[in-house]
Amino acid sequence: MTTNPQTGARADADKGRGLFRRAIRRLASSNAQLEDEERQRMVRKTGAMPISSCGDRQVVDLCGDVASVTINPHGGKPALEVELRDGSGSVTLVWLGRRKIAGIEPGRTIRVSGRISCGANGHRVVFNPRYELL
Numbered sequence: 001m002t003t004n005p006q007t008g009a010r011a012d013a014d015k016g017r018g019l020f021r022r023a024i025r026r027l028a029s030s031n032a033q034l035e036d037e038e039r040q041r042m043v044r045k046t047g048a049m050p051i052s053s054c055g056d057r058q059v060v061d062l063c064g065d066v067a068s069v070t071i072n073p074h075g076g077k078p079a080l081e082v083e084l085r086d087g088s089g090s091v092t093l094v095w096l097g098r099r100k101i102a103g104i105e106p107g108r109t110i111r112v113s114g115r116i117s118c119g120a121n122g123h124r125v126v127f128n129p130r131y132e133l134l
Contacts (some may be wrong), residue, residue: 050087056118
């Protein structure tokens with residue numbers, strides 16, 4: 001057993017308490033909270049920005065899970081709208097003139113980059129982002 005020379009505490013005991021605390025926290029958390037934490041870990045791992053920290057008209061790199069895919073016409077033309085969630089928030093991705101993009105479906109993890117716009121109600125949108133299927 002190793003002891004911390006500054007505190008005199010045993011490293012194994014500290015490690016055991018940390019594992020116990022994490023296990024209790026996971027048992028007390030809802031599935032939605034656990035999924036959000038997992039998404040946030042993925043965002044940190046890929047080096048993307050959290051959606052909640054994005055400012056208006058900022059060029060962003062985002063990563064998250066596709067929550068929904070819909071087709072809504074904009075100005076009489078088709079537009080594919082995708083809701084992307086990363087655990088800190090959500091953003092709507094809009095591809096104008098598209099009805100479908102192969103591989104983009106609910107549950108899929110994607111990485112996107114583009115310029116984000118924030119509406120008056122705080123809703124975030126990225127038009128025609130570059131994307132990468134993960």
